[in-house]
Amino acid sequence: MPNYENFLTFEYWQYEVIRHAFSFTAAVFAASLVYFAMTMHEATAKYRTTFAISAVVMVSATIELGLLYLMWNSAFVYDAATMTYARTEGEIFANGYRYANWLIDVPMLLTQFLVVLQFTGAAFRRRWITLTASGAAMILLGYVGQYYEPQVAGFVEGSGLGFWIWGGLSWLVFFYLLYVANDAVRAGRDSLVPEARGLMNGAWTLLVVTWFMYGFAYMVPGVPGINQSGDWVVVRQLIYTFADVTSKTVFGLLLAQVAIRQSRAEQAGRIGTGEGRYAAAE
Ligand code: RET
Numbered sequence: 001m002p003n004y005e006n007f008l009t010f011e012y013w014q015y016e017v018i019r020h021a022f023s024f025t026a027a028v029f030a031a032s033l034v035y036f037a038m039t040m041h042e043a044t045a046k047y048r049t050t051f052a053i054s055a056v057v058m059v060s061a062t063i064e065l066g067l068l069y070l071m072w073n074s075a076f077v078y079d080a081a082t083m084t085y086a087r088t089e090g091e092i093f094a095n096g097y098r099y100a101n102w103l104i105d106v107p108m109l110l111t112q113f114l115v116v117l118q119f120t121g122a123a124f125r126r127r128w129i130t131l132t133a134s135g136a137a138m139i140l141l142g143y144v145g146q147y148y149e150p151q152v153a154g155f156v157e158g159s160g161l162g163f164w165i166w167g168g169l170s171w172l173v174f175f176y177l178l179y180v181a182n183d184a185v186r187a188g189r190d191s192l193v194p195e196a197r198g199l200m201n202g203a204w205t206l207l208v209v210t211w212f213m214y215g216f217a218y219m220v221p222g223v224p225g226i227n228q229s230g231d232w233v234v235v236r237q238l239i240y241t242f243a244d245v246t247s248k249t250v251f252g253l254l255l256a257q258v259a260i261r262q263s264r265a266e267q268a269g270r271i272g273t274g275e276g277r278y279a280a281a282e
Pocket of ligand 1: 101102105106109138141142143167170171174211212214215218244248
């Protein structure tokens with residue numbers, strides 16, 4: 001089943017705002033890629049992984065958002081008489097590309113988080129497996145659920161129950177993921193120098209707040225009263241846009257700063273350059 005956007009006709013401004021949001025996001029990620037690549041040398045070798053991961057996230061997101069932009073362009077056609085955009089016969093817009101992007105980026109961002117928290121060895125592996133597995137499960141469950149959008153929004157016959165069941169399971173996995181990630185921050189942040197700890201706390205808060213937004217955006221087609229409104233399609237895509245830029249680029253910038261501050265402290269000889277206390281402990 002195609003996403004619920006395909007069943008609506010959009011006013012000129014609604015369509016344009018969404019188109020611009022897609023191009024804005026793709027451009028931010030392409031520009032951020034250059035920034036992460038060019039500032040990588042500011043950290044010592046041990047901390048460069050976080051820049052490399054941000055670069056991977058930027059490439060995948062630029063491609064996926066670029067595809068969304070192209071699809072949005074071809075899926076709707078302008079009618080000058082009514083000044084609206086209606087779906088082009090034979091074409092569809094698929095929000096599923098976002099899920100493909102998250103499937104790459106969620107495990108990447110969680111890996112980045114563990115790396116900057118200085119986990120190594122067995123402690124890293126244990127947390128990494130739990131976090132990436134639950135991250136992937138969360139995305140895949142939501143991916144299945146979004147196929148029920150037309151039913152739950154009332155455009156097609158059917159109860160839309162699948163939307164709530166798969167989405168509900170995804171929410172449960174999400175809460176488990178947050179629980180495990182919270183445990184990792186608590187255990188890992190003490191190994192950071194004081195001037196990096198505040199930034200790490202900021203990155204964690206940012207992660208929680210922005211990741212919740214994706215879950216809320218998922219629900220929009222299921223909310224009666226707003227689920228057949230073009231305005232809410234705009235709101236939903238703008239929520240995704242904001243969450244994307246903050247959870248990928250701003251999050252990456254905060255972790256890069258943590259890495260740079262750690263590197264400086266090590267270079268100044270204030271802390272050791274060993275493998276971190278967790279490797280030693282295990
Ligand atoms: C879904 C389905 C409904 C329930 C929840 C979801 C959560 C999605 C999240 C996505 C995060 C994406 C990120 C991408 C960055 O590149 C799958 C929408 C809770 C948390 C961080």
